[in-house]
Amino acid sequence: MQLAVWTYEGPPHVGAMRVATSMRGVHYVLHAPQGDTYADLLFTMIERRRQRPPVTYTTFQARDLGTDTAALFRDAVISAYDRFKPELMLVGSSCTAELIQDDPGGLAEAIGLPIPVVALELPSYQRKEHWGAAETFLAIVKKMCGRLQPATERKPGPPRANILGPTALGFRHRDDLAEITALLGRLGITINVTAPLGASPADIARLPDADFNIVLYPETGDDAARWLEKKFGQPTIRTVPLGVNATSAFVAEVAALAGVDASGVLADRDSNMPWWSRSVDSTYLTGKRVFVFGDATHAIAAARVARDELGFEVAGLGCYNREFAREMRAAAELYGVEPLITDDHLAVEERITELQPELVLGTQMERHIAKRLGIPCAVISSPAHVQDFPARHSPQMGFEGANVLFDDWVHPLAMGLEEHLLAMFRDDFEFHDDVGASHLGPTAFAPQREDPPAPDGRWTKEAEAELRKIPFFVRGKARRNTEAFALAEGRSSIDLATLYDAKAHHGR
Amino acid sequence: MSAAAPAAAERPILRERGQREVFCGLTGIVWLHRKMPDAFFLVVGSRTCAHLLQSAAGVMIFAEPRFATAIIEERDLAGMADLDEELDRTVSRLLERRPEIATLFLVGSCPSEVIKLDLARAAVRLGSTRPQVRFLAYSGSGIETTFTEGEDACLAAMVPVLPQAAPDAASLVIVGALPDIVEDQFARLFAEIGIDNVAFLPGRSVRDLPPVGPGTRYLLAQPFLGTTAQALEERGAVRIPAPFPFGAEGTAAWAGAAAAAFGIEELALRRAIAPARERAKRALERYRPALAGKTVFFMPDSQLEVPLARFLASELGMVPIEIGTPFLHRAHLAEELALLPAAVTVSEGQDVERQLDRVRAARPDLTVCGLGLANPLEAEGLATKWSIELVFSPIHGFEQAGDLAELFARPLRRRDVLRV
Numbered sequence A: 001m002q003l004a005v006w007t008y009e010g011p012p013h014v015g016a017m018r019v020a021t022s023m024r025g026v027h028y029v030l031h032a033p034q035g036d037t038y039a040d041l042l043f044t045m046i047e048r049r050r051q052r053p054p055v056t057y058t059t060f061q062a063r064d065l066g067t068d069t070a071a072l073f074r075d076a077v078i079s080a081y082d083r084f085k086p087e088l089m090l091v092g093s094s095c096t097a098e099l100i101q102d103d104p105g106g107l108a109e110a111i112g113l114p115i116p117v118v119a120l121e122l123p124s125y126q127r128k129e130h131w132g133a134a135e136t137f138l139a140i141v142k143k144m145c146g147r148l149q150p151a152t153e154r155k156p157g158p159p160r161a162n163i164l165g166p167t168a169l170g171f172r173h174r175d176d177l178a179e180i181t182a183l184l185g186r187l188g189i190t191i192n193v194t195a196p197l198g199a200s201p202a203d204i205a206r207l208p209d210a211d212f213n214i215v216l217y218p219e220t221g222d223d224a225a226r227w228l229e230k231k232f233g234q235p236t237i238r239t240v241p242l243g244v245n246a247t248s249a250f251v252a253e254v255a256a257l258a259g260v261d262a263s264g265v266l267a268d269r270d271s272n273m274p275w276w277s278r279s280v281d282s283t284y285l286t287g288k289r290v291f292v293f294g295d296a297t298h299a300i301a302a303a304r305v306a307r308d309e310l311g312f313e314v315a316g317l318g319c320y321n322r323e324f325a326r327e328m329r330a331a332a333e334l335y336g337v338e339p340l341i342t343d344d345h346l347a348v349e350e351r352i353t354e355l356q357p358e359l360v361l362g363t364q365m366e367r368h369i370a371k372r373l374g375i376p377c378a379v380i381s382s383p384a385h386v387q388d389f390p391a392r393h394s395p396q397m398g399f400e401g402a403n404v405l406f407d408d409w410v411h412p413l414a415m416g417l418e419e420h421l422l423a424m425f426r427d428d429f430e431f432h433d434d435v436g437a438s439h440l441g442p443t444a445f446a447p448q449r450e451d452p453p454a455p456d457g458r459w460t461k462e463a464e465a466e467l468r469k470i471p472f473f474v475r476g477k478a479r480r481n482t483e484a485f486a487l488a489e490g491r492s493s494i495d496l497a498t499l500y501d502a503k504a505h506h507g508r
Numbered sequence B: 001m002s003a004a005a006p007a008a009a010e011r012p013i014l015r016e017r018g019q020r021e022v023f024c025g026l027t028g029i030v031w032l033h034r035k036m037p038d039a040f041f042l043v044v045g046s047r048t049c050a051h052l053l054q055s056a057a058g059v060m061i062f063a064e065p066r067f068a069t070a071i072i073e074e075r076d077l078a079g080m081a082d083l084d085e086e087l088d089r090t091v092s093r094l095l096e097r098r099p100e101i102a103t104l105f106l107v108g109s110c111p112s113e114v115i116k117l118d119l120a121r122a123a124v125r126l127g128s129t130r131p132q133v134r135f136l137a138y139s140g141s142g143i144e145t146t147f148t149e150g151e152d153a154c155l156a157a158m159v160p161v162l163p164q165a166a167p168d169a170a171s172l173v174i175v176g177a178l179p180d181i182v183e184d185q186f187a188r189l190f191a192e193i194g195i196d197n198v199a200f201l202p203g204r205s206v207r208d209l210p211p212v213g214p215g216t217r218y219l220l221a222q223p224f225l226g227t228t229a230q231a232l233e234e235r236g237a238v239r240i241p242a243p244f245p246f247g248a249e250g251t252a253a254w255a256g257a258a259a260a261a262f263g264i265e266e267l268a269l270r271r272a273i274a275p276a277r278e279r280a281k282r283a284l285e286r287y288r289p290a291l292a293g294k295t296v297f298f299m300p301d302s303q304l305e306v307p308l309a310r311f312l313a314s315e316l317g318m319v320p321i322e323i324g325t326p327f328l329h330r331a332h333l334a335e336e337l338a339l340l341p342a343a344v345t346v347s348e349g350q351d352v353e354r355q356l357d358r359v360r361a362a363r364p365d366l367t368v369c370g371l372g373l374a375n376p377l378e379a380e381g382l383a384t385k386w387s388i389e390l391v392f393s394p395i396h397g398f399e400q401a402g403d404l405a406e407l408f409a410r411p412l413r414r415r416d417v418l419r420v
């Protein structure tokens, strides 16, 4: 039994949902109780997707147990097929259904749908979200390509690559893809299939047409790449293009494998990052102690960029996905730090508190920890939140991605510095909130504030106490409105009734 | 409030069975732990349960919250004896970290129910060796509870430990978790009306719970408290039937029912509530132009659907098309159902796909639905209001009537102001 307050990864069926939601023409029937439908909001709210995930939940209840949960599952599969007409169906259990052992795979098989059906076995009490996504993607690839034979002759045309790993809810996957696709285009390489994001089952069946595979996200894509390597002899590029150096290495590797000339692209790297980092303004970044935590791939890459491309010192490094413990240990050795491989955010908090770094690069979880400890922080990895899906193009990978990394990691530091100054000088007579901005000159005073923050003597005790129950961020407005209202009404004291009369008067 | 409205008993109810798109009862922890700052909620469940809580609560954490999940793992499933030990160990670890915990709720989930882990028994066992902590157990599992029914199960679990009231002590207990500011407003309102002995379940502290006994009358502040009501009746308390305190008229009728039960003169009641009621009416008047005549469709979610639809119809002139609710407590909602317009469909249970077909066919001006459905419907050009805000925001009583109307008016206003 593991005590958890917050978790880095959802259960494995959420990983399967990420794959299903990424693809076109796929539907997932999940044997699960109603509460598990919460997972829809991850996609519709956090990622702002315009469609519901293509998932039907059986939502069995206690009264169905032991009687007809299997029939419920069967009916759900049939009606989901009739309604959505998918090209491929995924079926499986959530944690609860796993315990009642209805065998979704067997049940779906027996229906005899005219489309491929992939039965997912995702052990919920052992595995987690990324593993579930990788396993689901692999299962789909096997289903669609298992009977195909390696081509005896290469189809003519320019070099072709598959991009493997990007999924729905992935941290900046949408933007990374645009970036890397353009980069490969400059090299004269065609994208054969990108999967799972945006691919249909028919596209998956075309994976073997590529000359090689590029794994951008090993957490979700490497299992499939390894299988394709074995079955079709497709070589794999595993260098993840995060940072200027890794992107250059990626370009060189891809070019060598594809037999194209990379010198043009490498000569004109189109990145501000190296110069921004060398410019004198960045001197103060030197030796900043940074703590890095996230999924292994992003964390390992971030540590490298932090040290080699920004001149930081890596004070701590870790990841939450044990599946990549070996890679993480090897990376930590480069920086002479003890790797922290855990999915217990309390242990991460402990380590951050102990190390007192000057910058944290982490997930939303570390962002909250850092906020609490007053340490600047930038998010580098999932689990992500709504603000990690920006409206603008904001890749992490490629040369433009390196620019974004510079901006995203350096800005909190500058702000951290400002905050420091503000806190330090808050009470100084020439630096308090009411003084105008210094760049407007010494006479630029802010407008005079009407009142000190505490309510004045016109307020009755009760009304004052009531005012304090109003959330702080609207309290000032409530106070001003009430006082203005009392003044207009000619009331000399402000009691509870005045407070609420004013509230009714002003509305929201 | 048309006189032609059919009585609750004869109103046809559309019953549906299919995929339900509703949270499970674990979600209630998100507001219950804030209401009861001296209690801690330990869910015994799976990674899914932990993930649900975290997703429903958002990542708004600035301190360690007063809830956690004991995640069952593969090796725990091997044998039951093991599981008890594991639970004890987990609880010990938690109490070491959080020595201030005085009341610990063990919250059951689907996995714990399916493997028949008896948390009530575990609560007794744990309590016998740790007398400084009160252990209570309830289930928030998705196979037994929807969304707000978790609060019902939690409060019902508290009823047996409420102190015994003196046999002749007449008291009023308001049942249902309310934000502190609303609780205080209601306390003042009833004092003004002339009912003195008023308590709240849950109150701000699990330490001082309201006594209950045959002299206790209770008034439900929420429509989803069937099990809690039953438990209170078993202790001799008597329910005061009333509509729910939403809007000026709803709140007046609700408070009025209590006043009548306590033998308060009609005139005295009117005098006591007049200022607040007038304020509420004025606040609502402001929203009438924007909302009157607009159609509204409720997807089933919190069980607040029926009273809220009544409020929107009778106090703001909105036109409900369908009122979906995960469960319809006919007795507790009798007054509300009688006040609904005749033409509206009331549906219980859910087949989400079929219901969405009806939404698309009706194209209501506003659809009240859960977070999973809101953006997809907006993308289809339909305005939505997320129902979860209705359980997280103060919406009860006279002083919140305007705020409640605002929640429904804002999505419509936003569509009017946007030019993109």
Ligand code: SF4
Residues within 6 Å of the ligand: A033, A034, A035, A036, A095, A096, B024, B025, B026, B045, B046, B048, B049, B050, B052, B108, B109, B110, B111, B140, B141, B142, B143
């Ligand atoms: S529905 Fe059941 S398994 Fe799912 S989160 Fe709720 S209690 Fe946990």
Ligand code: SF4
Residues within 6 Å of the ligand: A385, A386, A387, B057, B058, B059, B060
């Ligand atoms: S921190 Fe921002 S994004 Fe995260 S839950 Fe709160 S409001 Fe939403």
